[in-house]
Amino acid sequence: MREAHERLAVRRIDPTVSIIDVRGDLTGAAEDALMAAYAEASGAQTSRIVLDFGGLAYMNSSGIGLLVTLLVRVQRQGQRLLAFGMSEHYRHIFELTRLDEAIGVYDTAAAALAAEGAGPRKG
Amino acid sequence: MMRVADAVRDLGLPAWRLERLGTAVAEATTNAMEHGNGYRSDLLVHVQVLAAPDALFVRIGDDGIGPIAEPPVPDLAAKLSGQQAPRGWGLFLIRNLVDDLRIGGGDGGHTVELVLRLDGSDLVPRAAAMPDVASARAGGPSVPRRAGRGDKGGM
Numbered sequence: 001m002r003e004a005h006e007r008l009a010v011r012r013i014d015p016t017v018s019i020i021d022v023r024g025d026l027t028g029a030a031e032d033a034l035m036a037a038y039a040e041a042s043g044a045q046t047s048r049i050v051l052d053f054g055g056l057a058y059m060n061s062s063g064i065g066l067l068v069t070l071l072v073r074v075q076r077q078g079q080r081l082l083a084f085g086m087s088e089h090y091r092h093i094f095e096l097t098r099l100d101e102a103i104g105v106y107d108t109a110a111a112a113l114a115a116e117g118a119g120p121r122k123g
Numbered sequence: 124m125m126r127v128a129d130a131v132r133d134l135g136l137p138a139w140r141l142e143r144l145g146t147a148v149a150e151a152t153t154n155a156m157e158h159g160n161g162y163r164s165d166l167l168v169h170v171q172v173l174a175a176p177d178a179l180f181v182r183i184g185d186d187g188i189g190p191i192a193e194p195p196v197p198d199l200a201a202k203l204s205g206q207q208a209p210r211g212w213g214l215f216l217i218r219n220l221v222d223d224l225r226i227g228g229g230d231g232g233h234t235v236e237l238v239l240r241l242d243g244s245d246l247v248p249r250a251a252a253m254p255d256v257a258s259a260r261a262g263g264p265s266v267p268r269r270a271g272r273g274d275k276g277g278m
Contacts, residue, residue, distance in 0.1 A: 060146070060149060060150060060153065060213075061150055061153075061210070061211075061212035061213040061215075061216050062210060064212045064216075065208075065209040065210035065211070065212060066209070068199070068202050068203070068209035068210075069209045071203060072202075072203055072205075072209070075203065088139065089139065089142045089143070089146070092143075093146075093216065096215075096216070096219045096220075097197070097199060097212060097215075097216075098199045099199065101199070102199060102203065
């Protein structure tokens with residue numbers, strides 16, 4: 001099982017939105033990498049943080065816990081958390097956990113980036 | 124997880140069911156290592172895969188003592204408001220990714236049994252489905268390729 005210990009890439013799309021590339025395994029071992037990526041992605045004008053799950057190999061319950069922690073931090077900053085590129089399996093898990101009600105889930109980066117002002121929904 | 128996948132390959136389960144089973148087995152095995160065995164390297168986690176005509180059973184056993192502690196049912200709103208810890212999703216996921224979850228615990232160790240129904244029926248004759256199956260021990264999770272009633276030849 002690969003672990004996502006390594007640094008997660010962050011793409012600043014514009015001053016208001018950044019994309020974090022979630023790659024490898026999202027488990028408890030990825031906490032430092034994910035939170036460091038969020039710190040890098042979040043600036044003074046950032047209103048949206050977008051998670052790209054296209055490179056996700058595996059996520060377990062600890063990884064879900066990390067997303068909850070990230071969601072708390074994002075909401076505390078008045079930002080929104082969005083996601084795209086998830087497999088059907090992980091979309092199902094988002095539905096079970098109701099994370100899809102708090103995180104806007106979209107099929108593609110374009111759909112997520114076009115979702116400004118929209119509430120969480122499935123794209 | 125891979126050995127369980129190998130053991131059930133010939134059952135013809137659709138990919139989405141295999142993926143859900145894989146996540147459930149991984150969560151149960153992690154719980155067994157963490158909460159049951161306390162990450163002690165001298166204690167083993169036992170994994171058994173059994174197939175009956177109408178159901179697939181995966182049993183995960185550890186050496187934990189006493190009943191398995193069940194955390195509160197996770198509630199995202201409670202977690203976001205700080206009333207629950209962010210973690211604690213494991214058993215919830217298992218329950219929702221397989222058709223049935225049976226938990227046993229006592230002085231002889233914990234056993235968690237995951238059930239996937241193979242015929243769409245809600246009735247799974249547990250005792251009849253698992254005759255005379257012995258436990259097996261191995262380094263790390265092991266998958267004895269044994270089948271109960273209705274051996275399909277591939278288990």
